[in-house]
Amino acid sequence: MMPVEMARSDEMTPRCQTILRLVISEYIRTATPVGSKAIRELYHLDISPATIRNEMAWLEEHGYLTHPHTSAGRVPTEKGYRYFVEKLMGESDLPTAERRTISHQFHQAQLDMEQWMRLAAAVLAHRARGAALVTSPKSAPSRLKHLELISIRDTLALLILVLSAGVVKQQVLTLSVPMTQDELSRIASMLSHRWEGLNEAAIAATLPGLSEFEHRVGDVVCDMMRRLDARNATEIYRDGLLNLLSQPEFVHSASAQQIVRLLEERQIIDALVSEVLQRGGLQIIIGGEGRWQDLAEVSFVLARYGVEGQVAGALGVLGPLRMRYDRAVSVVRFVAQLMSDLMSNLYGR
Numbered sequence: 001m002m003p004v005e006m007a008r009s010d011e012m013t014p015r016c017q018t019i020l021r022l023v024i025s026e027y028i029r030t031a032t033p034v035g036s037k038a039i040r041e042l043y044h045l046d047i048s049p050a051t052i053r054n055e056m057a058w059l060e061e062h063g064y065l066t067h068p069h070t071s072a073g074r075v076p077t078e079k080g081y082r083y084f085v086e087k088l089m090g091e092s093d094l095p096t097a098e099r100r101t102i103s104h105q106f107h108q109a110q111l112d113m114e115q116w117m118r119l120a121a122a123v124l125a126h127r128a129r130g131a132a133l134v135t136s137p138k139s140a141p142s143r144l145k146h147l148e149l150i151s152i153r154d155t156l157a158l159l160i161l162v163l164s165a166g167v168v169k170q171q172v173l174t175l176s177v178p179m180t181q182d183e184l185s186r187i188a189s190m191l192s193h194r195w196e197g198l199n200e201a202a203i204a205a206t207l208p209g210l211s212e213f214e215h216r217v218g219d220v221v222c223d224m225m226r227r228l229d230a231r232n233a234t235e236i237y238r239d240g241l242l243n244l245l246s247q248p249e250f251v252h253s254a255s256a257q258q259i260v261r262l263l264e265e266r267q268i269i270d271a272l273v274s275e276v277l278q279r280g281g282l283q284i285i286i287g288g289e290g291r292w293q294d295l296a297e298v299s300f301v302l303a304r305y306g307v308e309g310q311v312a313g314a315l316g317v318l319g320p321l322r323m324r325y326d327r328a329v330s331v332v333r334f335v336a337q338l339m340s341d342l343m344s345n346l347y348g349r
Helices: 014-030 036-043 049-061 078-088 096-108 113-128 181-195 200-205 212-230 241-245 253-264 266-279 325-346
Strands: 131-135 144-153 156-163 168-174 236-239 282-286 298-307 311-320
Touching: 014 036, 014 049, 014 078, 036 049, 078 282, 078 325, 096 113, 096 325, 113 131, 113 236, 113 311, 113 325, 131 241, 131 253, 144 181, 144 212, 156 212, 168 212, 181 212, 200 212, 241 253, 241 311, 253 266, 266 282, 266 298, 266 311, 282 325, 298 325, 311 325
Parallel strands: none
Antiparallel strands: 131 236, 131 311, 144 156, 156 168, 282 298, 298 311
16 A cells, blocks of 8 residues: 655745755855755755755745746745745844943944934945945924913014923914913913924814914914924945945846936935834835835844933845845844944933
8 A cells, every 4th residue: 555645834944944044044155046955065954855856846936936947046036035034034133342332433433413314324335335325314204292372562472482302492373362471471371381282293283263363373383493304314224235235146238227326316215214214123124025115135224212202213134035134134233232222312301
């Protein structure tokens, strides 16, 4: 009687995980398709080449590997890299000596925000061997703390606006009818209580239903906050582009031009930064994740830094799909924490 062969599950076996990890590690190292013979000989696996080929075939069938038409070897897919970074890579920290060197570089820098940004980009590019970007810290949207209305004379009042970050703005209002200081103080107290902790958009939503004068005060407050927030533009500091363009994937001029355009045109970068600032933590974007076609050949490792509720920026590295993810993650995480510590000291937190 012939033995019955059990159908294989779609769940990846430990042996398959090992082979996927080795294929990705070798491809990251060599940038050439990886064959079963090379895997067995380089890593001294105690299984036959035929078994390795079967496992690699299963990985290809399930979308973790693929192979160029001109080669018998396999290369990882975006799905394979995603599985690798989430399940197989593990956590790693920078060596103590390297952390000490980077910290010393920052503490030697003057108390200058722009110098910190440039240094962070240079350190990331050098340590991760990729292209680096660092955005200047962006203040959280202005939130009202309280307001005052001070009578100057019968038909003139001074609006004093105090925001949660300690910013104070003033503007003179012309009154359509004379108002006493008691009347102005009562209105200011009521509006302060109603708008405390709100940003410009939230205050604007409360304006319908207010009296004509209260509505006018609200319009002025919203305009002042909107203009203040608009000045808070984000600058991007870059370094290490040559590290990226020297990779085999980008030796052709078309690929190189696409990378340069990607870094110069801010639409996609701004979208990535916005997402990192909203989600927090460390984000790994591999090949555009099906959302950004222009990122099909690259990966990002990005993290937020700053002071919670006050200021935040993003920093990270850009590399080919076969970037050293473990190295990039450890560098980005450490520099983000270092920048957050510097910002906390600056803001007295």
